[in-house]
Amino acid sequence: MxxxxxxxxxxxxxxxxxxxxxxxxxxxxxxxxxxxxxxxxxxxxxxxxxxxxxxxxxxxxxxxxxxxxxxxxxxxxxxxxxxxxxxxxxxxxxxxxxxxxxxxxxxxxxxxxxxxxxxxxxxxxxxxxxxxxxxxxxxxxxxxxxxxxxxxxxxxxxxxxxxxxxxxxxxxxxxxxxxxxxxxxxxxxxxxxxxxxxxxxxxxxxxxxxxxxxxxxLQPIALDDWIPFIRGKFEESGLLISDEQITRICETVEYQSSYVQQLAWNVMLCCDKVVDETAMEEALDDLIGQSSILFLQQTEGLSSYQMNFLKALVAGETGDFTSAAILKKYHLGTKSNISRLTDTLIKKELIEKTGRTITIADPVFRLWMQREHND
Ligand SMILES: Nc1ncnc2c1ncn2[C@@H]1O[C@H](COP(=O)(O)OP(=O)(O)O)[C@@H](O)[C@H]1O
Ligand SMILES: [Mg+2]
The missing domain is CATH 3.40.50.300 (P-loop containing nucleotide triphosphate hydrolases)
Structure with missing residues (x-):
């Protein structure tokens, strides 16, 4: 094919x-x-x-x-x-x-x-x-x-x-x-x-x-453009996918172009005529699996403070990381640690800082972290 x-x-x-x-x-x-x-x-x-x-x-x-x-x-x-x-x-x-x-x-x-x-x-x-x-x-x-x-x-x-x-x-x-x-x-x-x-x-x-x-x-490609693009490719192969499913594909990978295409391809491989929930889930599992070696390499050399910081982000923390409660909850060490931690993780491209907001850079990395490190 x-x-x-x-x-x-x-x-x-x-x-x-x-x-x-x-x-x-x-x-x-x-x-x-x-x-x-x-x-x-x-x-x-x-x-x-x-x-x-x-x-x-x-x-x-x-x-x-x-x-x-x-x-x-x-x-x-x-x-x-x-x-x-x-x-x-x-x-x-x-x-x-x-x-x-x-x-x-x-x-x-x-x-x-x-x-x-x-x-x-x-x-x-x-x-x-x-x-x-x-x-x-x-x-x-x-x-x-x-x-x-x-x-x-x-x-x-x-x-x-x-x-x-x-x-x-x-x-x-x-x-x-x-x-x-x-x-x-x-x-x-x-x-x-x-x-x-x-x-x-x-x-x-x-x-x-x-x-x-x-x-x-460069902004992400908009949903209005992805929908006909993805639907068209499915139709060409005699398969049916709904707009809602396409929307979910795009949102799951936060509109990162390459991941959108990769996940759509996985869905296509997993489905049988009509895309169903099982196909959607399997496709995402596959995507995370396909990236896991890279993510393992990227996290291998991280210190436990760095890992803990990533875990805090994955858990949805957005607040003040220097607050005593968060430092304690996620074992981040002392307050003075935080700016060094963020600097290193930014240099490693694992996180991004826009204004004062810190986020995980790669949406699939985030999903992988949620599965592998949800302790
Ligand atoms: N205009 C586009 N339409 C559809 N998919 C795109 C488009 N641009 C990029 N992609 C997807 O993103 C992937 C990476 O594109 P590339 O141009 O190499 O990105 P970059 O140079 O920003 O790293 C492509 O293989 C493709 O899957
Ligand atoms: Mg390039």
Whole structure:
């Protein structure tokens, strides 16, 4: 059976729903050269949305470069990845690539290898080092390329918060921003899922990237869009699901796109013509089971105070965690523990803080905790 629902990877075409407004807006930003910062929890649909927009822009006017910097550890690793992505996008063919490197990066001796068959991507290792090029020179490359090809270039960088982890990060950010903000033919779409890091990079007045672009928090896909999407897929397979059941699927996983598709797929596998309660329950059990290894890993190294804090949240506590009653009830230690506990759990992405409200970040993790740790 072809998978009716797709989750865990970026989706497109018939697996992509809604996002009409977001697509239109981001497309307009690309066309207008507006810098944007896109933030959402993981698996909400950033990569899919950006790809959707990329597939819709007028390639006669705009060239879109896309890179993911999750694995970049240093400033120059980032520059190498950036320059490679830009060169690949504007060159397409290997020959042109070599010419472009010769023209724009004369001081390099890059390694370029071509796939055996033409469908195979060429692999390029530029090997840019501080001795060859200053950061500013490399950062100018996209603007130069834009002039050369006579098109605006939009550079999309996934997991952008990674630059916050580079050595001398603040200086690096200053250099990058200094060049980027003067570019006329290049704009940036920066995104990622580490909300606390990204908001710190872009919303903190003391940080170099403060007010660099328009910050957008990608919202969940609405129920009105999920209902026809999910119902349609069930109908295509000759199955019947009610609007109420679809609503429950969405609410159970708090509208996290990937989980909605995963749970809907589980329901489909568990049901027989018409979705009933048994199928709904089994599907949820399966979802929790499928995630449990990950959750075990995530909680393995936690201290008992940290676990107790999570338990308090799962139990529905929202009040003042420094109050004597709550400290005692959940064995959270002393009052002074609390801010350290929350900081660590936020860094581990297990909890989230919006204003003064603290919540469990992952809805399925919450359900798993309820089952496994309800002592
Ligand atoms: N527009 C969409 N319509 C339907 N499902 C979506 C959509 N966007 C994302 N998803 C679901 O979320 C999953 C993760 O999407 P992805 O774009 O990789 O998220 P992110 O980049 O935010 O981590 C997809 O595999 C799919 O199941
Ligand atoms: Mg992504």
């Amino acid at each position: 072809k998978k009716a629902f797709v989750y865990g990877v970026a989706v497109e075409g018939e697996n992509f729903t809604d996002r009409i407004e977001e697509t239109r807006r981001l497309k307009r930003d690309f066309e207008n050269g507006q810098n944007v910062v896109l933030i959402s929890p993981r698996r909400m649909g950033k990569t899919s949305l950006v790809r959707r927009v990329i597939s819709q822009v007028d390639t006669n006017k705009i060239a879109v470069v896309h890179l993911d910097i999750y694995d970049c550890r240093t400033e120059y690793e980032f520059y190498n990845k950036l320059a490679t992505a830009v060169l690949k996008q504007v060159s397409k063919k290997g020959e042109l690539m070599l010419r472009n490197i010769k023209e724009f990066l004369t001081r390099l001796t890059p390694r370029v290898s071509f796939g055996i068959d033409p469908a195979n991507e060429m692999s390029v290792s530029l090997g840019i080092a501080p001795e060859d090029y200053s950061p500013e020179e490399i950062l100018q490359l996209p603007e130069k390329m834009a002039h050369k090809i006579g098109k605006h270039i939009v550079i999309c960088i996934d997991e952008f918060q990674q630059i916050g982890n580079f050595p001398d990060s603040i200086d690096v950010q200053k250099r990058i921003r200094g060049v980027w903000q003067l570019q006329e033919e290049v704009s940036y779409c920066l995104y990622g899922s580490k909300k606390h890091m990204l908001t710190n990079l872009f919303q903190n007045k003391r940080m170099p990237f403060y007010q660099f672009g328009d910050i957008r928090f």
